[in-house]
Amino acid sequence: MPVPVQSLRLADAREADDLAAFLARLIHYDRAAAVRLVGQGGGAVAVFGRPPSFEVLAIRTARLAEPVELDVTVSAGELLESVRGAEFAVPGAVTGPPWAGVLPPRGGWAEVPGLPGGHDMRGAVAAAVAEFRARDEALPAEQRTRAERDRIGREIWSREVGATGLPLRAVHAAQSLGFLRPGAPVALFSSGAWLRLRTPYGSVAVRRSGFAGLSVTPR
Missing domain, CATH: 3.10.150.10 (DNA Polymerase III, subunit A, domain 2)
Incomplete structure (x- = not known):
């Protein structure tokens, strides 16, 4: 300790x-x-x-x-x-x-091929945001509920980036948190069930099967 x-x-x-x-x-x-x-x-x-x-x-x-x-x-x-x-x-x-008791493993990371470039990923996020807004605006008034908006959001942001297994929401998070910047190198790594999108400004990690039933690891 x-x-x-x-x-x-x-x-x-x-x-x-x-x-x-x-x-x-x-x-x-x-x-x-x-x-x-x-x-x-x-x-x-x-x-x-x-x-x-x-x-x-x-x-x-x-x-x-x-x-x-x-x-x-x-x-x-x-x-x-x-x-x-x-x-x-x-x-x-x-x-x-x-979540604080369940962090990605310290080692065992291997690079995952097939990740699009940063410019393409930022474009994919912009297109997804535009799609969400268009689909939200197209909803009839009686269907414009929080549950329906959440359903549309889950559908869009759960889409896979290329053939990497990385959900688009991870890229959205990286951009929103200031990690995914123009010209900055970006790479994707995997260790066990975890994926980690890494840039010089920070990383975003996601477990492909979700957060339930995880073992506790110090880092």
């Missing part, structure tokens, strides 16, 4: 700004969001969150000035308030949501 850490010192102010931007985006989708911080003695801390609109895990890695042993779930809002510079206090632990 890692020794409780009172504060973190990031490599520089830019790392702090990037972490704050990630936390702000998570809070945009869930004002009560929690994040799990995991540092295992290396030069970085991984920050895990789960924006509910996308049903994926979002991962942002922040470089550290000095290694730490850390594993704690905290309020994303409290952490954002604390991040005022490269060194900041770690908020007190909170009771984590169920």
